[in-house]
Amino acid sequence: MTLAQLTLAQLTVAQSLTFLRRHPRIAFGGFLLVVLVLLSLLAPWISPYDPIALSLGQRMRPPSAAHWFGTDAYGRDVLTRTLWGGRISIAIAVAVALLSTVVGTLIGLLAGYFRIMDMLAMRVMDGLMAIPGILLAVAMLSLSKASVQTVIIAITIPEIPRVVRMVRAVVLSIREQTFVQGAIASGTRLPRILLRHILPNATTPIIVQATYIAASAVLIEAYLGFLGVGTPPEVPSWGNMIAEGRNYIMLAIWSVLFPGVFLGIMVLSINVLGDGVRDLMDPRIARRL
Amino acid sequence: MLAFIVRRVLATIPVMLVVAVVVFLLLHLSPGDPAAIIAGDSATDADIERVRATLGLDRPLIVQFGLWLGGLLRGDLGVSVFSKLPVLSLITQRLEPTGMLAIATMSFAILVALPLGIIAAWKAGTWIDHLVMGVAVFAFSAPVFLIGYALVYQFARQWRILPVQGYTPIGENFTSFWQHLVLPALSLGLIFAALLARMTRSTMLDVLNEDYIRTARAKGLAPRTVLIRHALKNAAVPIVTTIGLGIALLIGGVVVAESVFAIPGIGRLTIEAVTQRDYPVIQGVILMASFVYVLINLAIDVAYAFLDPRIRY
């Protein structure tokens, strides 16, 4: 079974349940992710507080019945901001992972397969990689107004070359294997060779890489916030919450801990989900586990 | 092979030229320049304008680029617009701390991650596997600075067995040197070790399923021989790639570790130069960084050829 065939809309409820039972990793990772997404979408109804309005009399209060996660340096409720922050952070993680793997895989496949493309594409990638990602992101962000979209693009571009090199390396070693040579000899058309023969062999590292990128995107966003060029400070995201709370870590660890824990849970769920999808797509390994 | 290396080295020249142009344009087109920072918070706009004129920042871009490139060809990277010290000496001052931190981090990560990844793959599905992978997931979901603060709190403030911050050159006092490196290398290496362990495990899993491994096992070869001689050798390409990519990854983390542990390295130099728009320093650092990257990539490609003779050049 491949992802393409796996359109959930076609499955009945009963079929889905069976599917989830057979693939506990997908069930577990997916469940966590859905919960996080729901929590952040429902933030306005779950929490009675305003994520932005200040209440300076309530600065850095430890967790209590009124503020389960305590309050931050401006007296804002950390729980509320953590829930709201999920919206931005999840969006950034997913968008960056998707964008960079799709673009990176495409370039990597072509570069690995065609020698002419290889030279050109890899030199461009070398150039891109040669510029430290953070610097590239800072420069790009200061070129335009700080916004979530710019943050996504600025994090994606430095990630692409890594995917490209990874995919290309796999393609280089697979290209010469007999089954690929056989397919070429038997006149299989190029897109089919790339997609049916080479890509499936590259999916494992790509998925692992994608989960890593999703996680690192949120961390990079945090770091950009720390440098003063990330998501605008008014918009709560886990990244800028951690970046802001970092100054008060000895006094109000909760203002860093809770967004950090949510960030960790999200990374965990993406990883488990990634493992599950890999098992699904590569039954040889799944059988062994 | 030699011809290949020569070709690759020659190919770096246009790459670095492109990097230089891109960075120059990015910097100079972005709003904000060093004049306002030099003049200070209470400076008037006339002060700022005066500083800008003396720095030549009011000249056309093409002239500024030409001047910089001209200096570069003579081997002159220029001077910092703030301290007026030569960029080259600012960079060389900071090469050792960053280099040592990178080496310590990589060694730690490889020493820990490779064996763990291999064991996890060998024992796939057992509790060992789950434990290793579980720890790995948590390790790379934690921000470097949080790990850093936690380590400082425990080792430096509670137990007082390692210093909080700083760096001692290796030539000055070796004991002090490695003591200052332990905590930064640990906090930086954890994330990288986690990534490497995952990558090692999944690549090894793929390889372990290949027919020749099953044959080798069926032949009754010792597990160690199967793992090292057959499996690891064939899994080496993706693993080496990951290690290579790790160096790129390291740069982002190095900046954080250098800030948390107050290590005077390249990462901090770069970030401070960027936030203060010290153009000559940024350009110098990037050129050097791009050179290092190109060398590393070259080394990786050469390594492919050694590890997997099927790859032709």
Next chain:
Amino acid sequence: MKITNWLAGVGALALTLGATLPAPPARAEKVLKAVVHADLKILDPSWTTTYITNRYAYVVYDTLFALNSKFEPKPQMVDTWSVSDDKLTWTFTLRPGLKFHDGQPVTATDCVVSLKRWMVRDVMGQQLADKVSSLDPVDTGTFKMMLKEPYALVLETLGKPSTSAYMMPERIARTPASEQITASIGSGPFIMQRDQWKPGDKVVFVKNNAYVPRNEPPDYMSGGKIPKLDRLEWLYIPDANTTLSALMTGEIDYFEAPPLDFIAMLEDNPDITVMQIDNLGVQGLIRPNSKNPPFDNYKARQALLYMVNQEDYMQAAVGNPKLYMKYCGAYFLCNSDAETDAGAIKKPDIAKAKALLAEAGYKGEKIVVLQPTDRAQYNALTTVMIAELRAAGVNVDVQAADWSTISIRRAKKDPIDKGGWNLFITTQAGPDVTTPITDVWFNSSCETANVGWACDETLQKLVTQWTREPERAKRHAMLADIQRRAYESVPFVPIGQFFQPIAFRKNVTGVVPAGMPVYWNIDKK
């Protein structure tokens, strides 16, 4: 390599980790490791108004006069001075025995050339330069200044404590004011070790054994500046958490700018002394752009006065109530000799603010606020201002960026739709804020005023009259009128006054409350 070898390696690493730190080698040398608030990058004190360069200059240079704790100028390098009866001829004689770090004696020529270079740049120096008809050496130890008209602030100018008139050797002071000085040769209590300077990391100074201090005890910036440390190391550690940890473990001795939220925690620490060295402190201010509507109208600027609740700002940026004033209505700082509450608006009144905005013709247009995200204190203050603006019904457009982008952006005189701006927040500190001519944000000279271009002819006239008044007491009375006018024209809105204490280990003694961190007289046990 075998797995067992790797494991052995890991084991060895773990073992070495267990080794404890050896005690630092006993040294007869007294070394103070001080973490300063910013990285020293520029060595020319005329080139920048940054505080770090000014503090550096007080380590390596000396000044002719210096303020005492009553803010009166007292002689420092000068031994005796006299002024003619017509108040036009001033004669200064240097103390004998003063030497530069290169061993050369300090001469009257050095001082004259240094003064002339300094007067090109400094605001107060420029004012003096306008009055000076000649400034020349008389002999090696004496120089003479002739004025065109009597000027009340001659000694105050020579002894001003920030961007001060530092004395350099003639050959260095001959550098045109448009060129940056990179040498570091002064006659002050410490000598900078240029070869050990690593920008972004550390600056090393050693004791100037040839320094001849005055006999009086240190008093604010005046009096005897005795170097007692053999070696002074300035470290720059950008991470406050790291610096605090290092201070607690004793890796560093002295922290110039501990974050204000941590002061209470440091006070509880038995190893650490927290000391307030400055009772003037820091003033926060909102700067409206007088070029763009609605704040081109004085009524809109007054609306800001009614909008501001100083305590909100101070809670957000300072936190600890012991470190800020609940309210300070003095433009020229509370606790200063210029303190007055003339014209002050003590209570916020949102309804009045709204009414004034409406009178100024404000109809809900976008108001552009510049928010620097990489400066925690400014960021916090701006966050409060945004909340208050919204409460007053203002349509706020927050433009967040890093500091260097903001500092360029705010110099733009363009209208809003072409990248201009309406409001930003900054702070200023020290004795400079206590006079209307040294406070750059108070200057209301329109086009030549600081960014924001405050513009008020009446206020400028009042200030000029003030500089002509020779009597201190009368000058003080005139400040009340000046402030009353300022509360009408509103060059900026004061949002509170707070204090930045320093923290150091208990074995550090002799710290002088000089208004800013100074390193003479400090000793270490």
